[in-house]
Amino acid sequence: MSAMYTVLAGGVGASRFLQGLAMTVPQHEVTVISNTGDDLEFAGLHVSPDTDIVIYALAGVVNPETGWGLSGDTFAVVEALQRFGYERWFSLGDRDLATAVHRTRLLRAGWPMHRVVADLTRAWGLDVRVLPMSDDPVRTVIEGPEGDLPFQEYMVRRRTEVDVRGIRFAGAAAARPAPGVLEALREARAVILAPSNPFVSIGPILAVPGVRQALAETRAARVAISPVIAGQVVKGPAAKMLAALGQEVSALGVARLYRGLVDLFVLDTADAGLAPAVEALGMRALVTETLMSSDERKRALARAILAALEVPR
Amino acid sequence: MSAMYTVLAGGVGASRFLQGLAMTVPQHEVTVISNTGDDLEFAGLHVSPDTDIVIYALAGVVNPETGWGLSGDTFAVVEALQRFGYERWFSLGDRDLATAVHRTRLLRAGWPMHRVVADLTRAWGLDVRVLPMSDDPVRTVIEGPEGDLPFQEYMVRRRTEVDVRGIRFAGAAAARPAPGVLEALREARAVILAPSNPFVSIGPILAVPGVRQALAETRAARVAISPVIAGQVVKGPAAKMLAALGQEVSALGVARLYRGLVDLFVLDTADAGLAPAVEALGMRALVTETLMSSDERKRALARAILAALEVPR
Numbered sequence: 001m002s003a004m005y006t007v008l009a010g011g012v013g014a015s016r017f018l019q020g021l022a023m024t025v026p027q028h029e030v031t032v033i034s035n036t037g038d039d040l041e042f043a044g045l046h047v048s049p050d051t052d053i054v055i056y057a058l059a060g061v062v063n064p065e066t067g068w069g070l071s072g073d074t075f076a077v078v079e080a081l082q083r084f085g086y087e088r089w090f091s092l093g094d095r096d097l098a099t100a101v102h103r104t105r106l107l108r109a110g111w112p113m114h115r116v117v118a119d120l121t122r123a124w125g126l127d128v129r130v131l132p133m134s135d136d137p138v139r140t141v142i143e144g145p146e147g148d149l150p151f152q153e154y155m156v157r158r159r160t161e162v163d164v165r166g167i168r169f170a171g172a173a174a175a176r177p178a179p180g181v182l183e184a185l186r187e188a189r190a191v192i193l194a195p196s197n198p199f200v201s202i203g204p205i206l207a208v209p210g211v212r213q214a215l216a217e218t219r220a221a222r223v224a225i226s227p228v229i230a231g232q233v234v235k236g237p238a239a240k241m242l243a244a245l246g247q248e249v250s251a252l253g254v255a256r257l258y259r260g261l262v263d264l265f266v267l268d269t270a271d272a273g274l275a276p277a278v279e280a281l282g283m284r285a286l287v288t289e290t291l292m293s294s295d296e297r298k299r300a301l302a303r304a305i306l307a308a309l310e311v312p313r
Numbered sequence: 314m315s316a317m318y319t320v321l322a323g324g325v326g327a328s329r330f331l332q333g334l335a336m337t338v339p340q341h342e343v344t345v346i347s348n349t350g351d352d353l354e355f356a357g358l359h360v361s362p363d364t365d366i367v368i369y370a371l372a373g374v375v376n377p378e379t380g381w382g383l384s385g386d387t388f389a390v391v392e393a394l395q396r397f398g399y400e401r402w403f404s405l406g407d408r409d410l411a412t413a414v415h416r417t418r419l420l421r422a423g424w425p426m427h428r429v430v431a432d433l434t435r436a437w438g439l440d441v442r443v444l445p446m447s448d449d450p451v452r453t454v455i456e457g458p459e460g461d462l463p464f465q466e467y468m469v470r471r472r473t474e475v476d477v478r479g480i481r482f483a484g485a486a487a488a489r490p491a492p493g494v495l496e497a498l499r500e501a502r503a504v505i506l507a508p509s510n511p512f513v514s515i516g517p518i519l520a521v522p523g524v525r526q527a528l529a530e531t532r533a534a535r536v537a538i539s540p541v542i543a544g545q546v547v548k549g550p551a552a553k554m555l556a557a558l559g560q561e562v563s564a565l566g567v568a569r570l571y572r573g574l575v576d577l578f579v580l581d582t583a584d585a586g587l588a589p590a591v592e593a594l595g596m597r598a599l600v601t602e603t604l605m606s607s608d609e610r611k612r613a614l615a616r617a618i619l620a621a622l623e624v625p626r
Binding site for chain 2 (some may be wrong): 044045074079084086094099
């Protein structure tokens with residue numbers, strides 16, 4: 001079995017976890033299933049924020065301050081586009097935009113997304129296999145009081161300051177998992193749900209027909225890492241969404257969402273008191289430090305999880 | 314008649330002449346018919362070198378050193394694209410690339426080229442009307458000893474160091490003039506063939522069915538300005554092409570190519586001795602300084618031509 005670890009991944013939190021994992025096990029043993037629900041078209045270019053964050057982070061070129069984009073990038077193109085009436089709320093660095101230019105060209109030439117992503121990971125010198133969740137378009141839509149918002153409009157333009165009434169994944173029902181996705185779930189030694197937003201990062205992946213079932217049926221050890229620490233998230237709107245959608249804003253609230261889908265739930269030492277309630281949901285609880293504020297902490301988290309899975313490293 | 318001057322234009326030489334004309338007559342009296350034969354696709358983006366040179370020059374933002382591109386532009390995107398295997402021979406600044414991104418998006422959305430160009434000229438605040446010669450694709454092909462080369466490959470990648478056996482305009486036979494092109498030729502007070510390469514700048518425009526006939530039949534005064542001064546050209550491969558295609562490398566050689574199409578031929582004082590031979594071709598000769606090395610010289614050339622046409626200014 002060439003790929004032993006399959007990671008369902010969103011953006012920043014997932015990319016940090018993956019950095020730690022890739023420092024701990026050989027890259028070629030890691031398969032990432034990447035959320036493409038927040039893909040968007042910007043100025044006619046196809047941008048895949050979550051996939052690019054993962055690739056840039058693993059290539060060691062991600063902007064460490066933002067968690068997305070390329071370190072030291074410039075913004076000449078988006079500035080120049082304003083002349084033609086493009087709004088400036090969605091920012092894309094020049095070198096980041098080069099990735100989008102290349103991706104758009106390949107998609108226009110008829111390449112399916114999984115081939116495009118394979119080309120990008122190769123170009124960035126990665127041995128990790130990154131798979132988009134689907135070659136078909138799935139778009140995360142935030143249902144707000146004034147109507148629907150594409151995810152990036154909610155996230156970036158409106159800075160998540162919208163009352164979330166619901167979330168749906170347009171196109172999901174007709175989407176097929178990208179080639180390799182179901183196999184990566186079925187044949188892995190461990191499937192890891194990264195510390196990403198359960199609604200808008202992991203949710204779209206689970207919404208692709210066949211994925212949830214493959215996760216339910218796999219013989220792999222199934223692990224989820226809470227993106228919520230002491231009632232807060234490091235980045236993004238997960239806490240707000242838990243509250244808005246009537247869930248408890250805690251690691252336990254996240255664990256409830258993954259009930260039946262994971263065997264091991266990783267929560268921070270700050271949330272040790274929630275471990276019994278998590279175990280009452282029918283999953284083991286692993287309490288460890290989950291804040292990935294340094295490379296050493298990223299590695300430590302990966303090692304702790306592998307140890308809990310009884311994988312010797 | 315709103316547009317009194319119609320200028321057939323290629324790139325750098327034409328853009329300098331148009332700067333002088335636009336300093337001399339109201340911009341809204343000028344219509345440009347722009348060569349799109351050297352358009353190309355670069356990294357999936359539609360680039361229109363000649364049209365953009367004209368727009369940037371008239372907007373006062375062209376790079377004065379190169380004659381193309383934007384003054385002070387950066388090159389982060391083309392540098393970053395190299396990672397994905399794109400060759401570096403075709404250079405496009407970041408802000409220049411923003412124009413291409415916008416153009417490509419509009420074309421993909423189904424806009425005909427003349428609407429795209431109108432949008433670009435509006436965005437750059439021009440009152441000059443710029444028309445592409447055609448909404449249909451016409452591609453200048455250089456026939457060399459090793460086969461065909463798209464124009465930009467010949468011009469930029471191979472630095473014109475190719476033995477030109479022939480030139481053809483792929484797609485021209487099926488192309489229609491863009492809306493407004495024939496009217497601009499028929500209804501102008503003067504039609505001016507800018508000091509551009511007669512083969513690859515003016516040639517493609519004349520190859521669009523209907524254009525040559527409209528030029529032959531118009532009641533407008535028809536003027537051409539020699540791009541050749543004392544046997545040399547300021548920029549580009551016109552001299553080489555004249556020689557390769559068996560023409561005299563001189564203003565007279567250019568005048569011969571325009572026989573029957575123009576009434577007035579403008580040649581430099583350095584070529585005053587050729588005036589009688591030019592007139593023997595059946596056109597008046599105007600001898601004046603044609604090297605447009607300063608704004609004053611650009612204006613002086615425009616004024617001299619208008620005076621020769623007996624247009625009081």
